Amino acid sequence: MKNKALQIAAALEAVYPEALCSLEYNGEPWRLMVMARLSAQCTDEKVNRVCEVLFQRFPTYQALADAPVEEVEEIIRSCGLFRNKSREIIAECQILRDEYDGRVPDTMEELLRFPGVGRKVANLLLGDLYGVPAIVVDTHCIRLTGRWGLVPEGEENPVKIERILAADLASLKGRAQSDFCHRIVLFGREYCSADKPRCSECPLKELCPSAGKPVSRKKQKKSRSKSSKTTETS
Numbered sequence: 001m002k003n004k005a006l007q008i009a010a011a012l013e014a015v016y017p018e019a020l021c022s023l024e025y026n027g028e029p030w031r032l033m034v035m036a037r038l039s040a041q042c043t044d045e046k047v048n049r050v051c052e053v054l055f056q057r058f059p060t061y062q063a064l065a066d067a068p069v070e071e072v073e074e075i076i077r078s079c080g081l082f083r084n085k086s087r088e089i090i091a092e093c094q095i096l097r098d099e100y101d102g103r104v105p106d107t108m109e110e111l112l113r114f115p116g117v118g119r120k121v122a123n124l125l126l127g128d129l130y131g132v133p134a135i136v137v138d139t140h141c142i143r144l145t146g147r148w149g150l151v152p153e154g155e156e157n158p159v160k161i162e163r164i165l166a167a168d169l170a171s172l173k174g175r176a177q178s179d180f181c182h183r184i185v186l187f188g189r190e191y192c193s194a195d196k197p198r199c200s201e202c203p204l205k206e207l208c209p210s211a212g213k214p215v216s217r218k219k220q221k222k223s224r225s226k227s228s229k230t231t232e233t234s
């Protein structure tokens with residue numbers, strides 16, 4: 001008998017046989033690293049739009065490594081936190097150029113040395129670029145694993161959630177864990193948003209202990225405040 005996480009993984013695969021990363025990085029690893037940094041507190045859709053302009057202006061990691069920070073700030077301004085993000089994506093490209101000859105490293109330890117790369121981004125890179133089993137704990141993952149009862153109620157610590165899911169999904173090899181995470185994002189957007197889950201139409205309602213339960217006002221407020229925190233003003 002499969003555990004609950006594996007049952008949900010199978011159900012998600014049936015709904016979304018393709019598990020594409022929603023960041024359009026055109027098969028270029030350095031671009032995924034940059035886009036993943038830009039996606040913090042920003043939608044993937046907006047990152048894709050902004051990066052069309054960014055990568056047209058700076059088409060290689062070497063070009064972005066040498067980019068004037070003010071120009072990068074102007075291009076990525078709408079992604080929010082644009083001052084920090086500009087400095088960090090330029091620094092990422094400098095490290096790639098100076099220490100890795102453009103190759104995005106394939107270990108957690110090395111990835112965590114890059115500015116703006118935490119476990120979430122590192123796991124995204126390891127899973128998508130190298131097929132390493134890796135759990136990407138983003139806001140969708142935190143919300144949905146809570147609603148599905150895969151983690152203790154109220155648990156929002158990404159490292160703890162990653163540990164629980166990695167154990168429950170240990171039998172998923174290669175890219176299957178990162179595919180699971182991509183499907184969570186697709187599913188969260190389509191059916192199970194933070195404030196208005198569409199339980200009556202949800203293909204996972206038989207597996208979900210939260211089906212039909214109202215979302216608390218506190219959680220609605222929290223989700224609204226998170227979605228409004230995308231613009232850096234200082």
Ligand code: SF4
Nearest residue numbers: 192197199202208211
């Ligand atoms: S049944 Fe409702 S709460 Fe559960 S996963 Fe589906 S949409 Fe979300």
